Amino acid sequence: MAPVAKGGRRAVSAWSVEGLASHLEHFRLGPIDLALTPGEVVAVLGSSGAGKTTLLRSLAGFLPADAGRIVRDGTDVTDRPPEKRGLGYVPQGLGLFPHRTVERNVSYPLDVRGRTDAPARSRELLERFGLLPLARRYPARLSGGELQRVALARALAAEPELVLWDEPWQALDVDARHTLGEVIDELRESASVPVVLVTHDPGLAFSHADSLLVLRAGRPLYVGAPMSLLDAPVDAFTARFVGYENVYDRSILDAAPPGSFAAWLAARAGPGGVAVSRPAVRATPVTPAAWDGIVRSARPTPEGLVLTLRVGGLDLSARTPPPVTTPLPTVGERVSFVIEEMNVRPLGAGPALAGGAR
Numbered sequence: 375m376a377p378v379a380k381g382g383r384r385a386v387s388a389w390s391v392e393g394l395a396s397h398l399e400h401f402r403l404g405p406i407d408l409a410l411t412p413g414e415v416v417a418v419l420g421s422s423g424a425g426k427t428t429l430l431r432s433l434a435g436f437l438p439a440d441a442g443r444i445v446r447d448g449t450d451v452t453d454r455p456p457e458k459r460g461l462g463y464v465p466q467g468l469g470l471f472p473h474r475t476v477e478r479n480v481s482y483p484l485d486v487r488g489r490t491d492a493p494a495r496s497r498e499l500l501e502r503f504g505l506l507p508l509a510r511r512y513p514a515r516l517s518g519g520e521l522q523r524v525a526l527a528r529a530l531a532a533e534p535e536l537v538l539w540d541e542p543w544q545a546l547d548v549d550a551r552h553t554l555g556e557v558i559d560e561l562r563e564s565a566s567v568p569v570v571l572v573t574h575d576p577g578l579a580f581s582h583a584d585s586l587l588v589l590r591a592g593r594p595l596y597v598g599a600p601m602s603l604l605d606a607p608v609d610a611f612t613a614r615f616v617g618y619e620n621v622y623d624r625s626i627l628d629a630a631p632p633g634s635f636a637a638w639l640a641a642r643a644g645p646g647g648v649a650v651s652r653p654a655v656r657a658t659p660v661t662p663a664a665w666d667g668i669v670r671s672a673r674p675t676p677e678g679l680v681l682t683l684r685v686g687g688l689d690l691s692a693r694t695p696p697p698v699t700t701p702l703p704t705v706g707e708r709v710s711f712v713i714e715e716m717n718v719r720p721l722g723a724g725p726a727l728a729g730g731a732r
Contacts, residue, residue, distance in 0.1 A: 387460070387535035388412060389568060393442035396432040403428045403592040405442055410536065410568035415558065417583035418572045421611050425592040426572040427466070430538045433570065434463045446535065461536040462529030468521055470513045476500070476524050477509040483532040499527040503557060519550025523557060539571040543578050558582045576615050588612055609721055613649035618719070619691035620650035635665050635685045639718070646722020652693045653711040655681060655703065664710035669703045683709065
């Protein structure tokens with residue numbers, strides 16, 4: 375049970391991860407350093423196999439640490455079993471009991487501890503997450519978003535001091551994602567519990583996370599604020615994750631003929647290539663001061679008309695800013711665009727750790 379501060383209020387905990395390393399068969403994770411303050415949401419990013427779920431399982435105690443420490447309020451909990459760490463874990467599969475109703479799933483952590491307040495506490499959580507009308511349903515009759523809310527309510531039933539959440543957005547529709555985002559914000563504001571979550575969803579990471587941890591092959595590439603990562607993506611995966619649609623490998627650029635657009639990018643690329651913000655397409659005819667390309671496709675968005683251009687041997691995503699006026703560029707038409715130097719980001723210049731410093 376979580377500690378209680380003077381005056382009867384539940385105390386909140388600060389956690390630190392110091393040089394944590396672990397392994398699973400031939401995969402090695404770490405060393406990882408994190409500071410988790412009360413109410414902070416940390417999103418863990420990385421391509422498949424980067425070690426995201428392995429990190430959560432190591433924090434939870436399902437995988438033993440090979441090195442480093444996990445510290446809660448100054449107390450080393452690295453060697454404690456999962457049930458003694460004071461945390462709640464929501465795995466990808468959610469782990470709900472199919473033979474128990476929503477209410478009995480939520481009450482399970484309280485029942486096994488013999489809590490006499492189990493019914494009242496369960497009802498409080500059901501109401502908090504909008505689950506009271508579903509209390510007597512079984513998991514098979516719930517939507518994906520409802521299942522996620524039940525799993526989170528169950529994780530919070532025992533009043534954890536840290537929540538670990540693996541892919542909360544997975545396989546949810548737009549409305550369920552929005553509702554779950556509200557749940558995360560409410561959790562942070564009302565419970566002040568630090569949350570570490572794994573996600574492939576950039577909208578979740580940038581809308582609800584206070585800091586990001588980017589992993590590649592078990593090693594941290596970046597730890598810090600989302601805005602710093604947006605300004606300086608550390609590799610091609612991260613650049614695409616944060617929204618850059620124009621990401622080019624160094625090998626492709628280096629093979630370009632002199633004077634071409636690709637060669638211009640190569641001169642500004644890092645060892646891992648380059649990421650480019652969408653340039654604005656000019657409404658004026660092609661001029662010597664601009665690059666030009668042939669329209670391959672055009673689609674309207676709230677941010678304007680997004681075009682795919684063929685520029686030499688490269689495809690480039692560009693846009694015409696709103697309001698979109700007629701006549702619209704047509705497929706096969708040649709248009710011109712300008713790219714500002716400040717919108718070209720070199721990739722692979724080195725890891726960005728400790729708040730995004732490169």
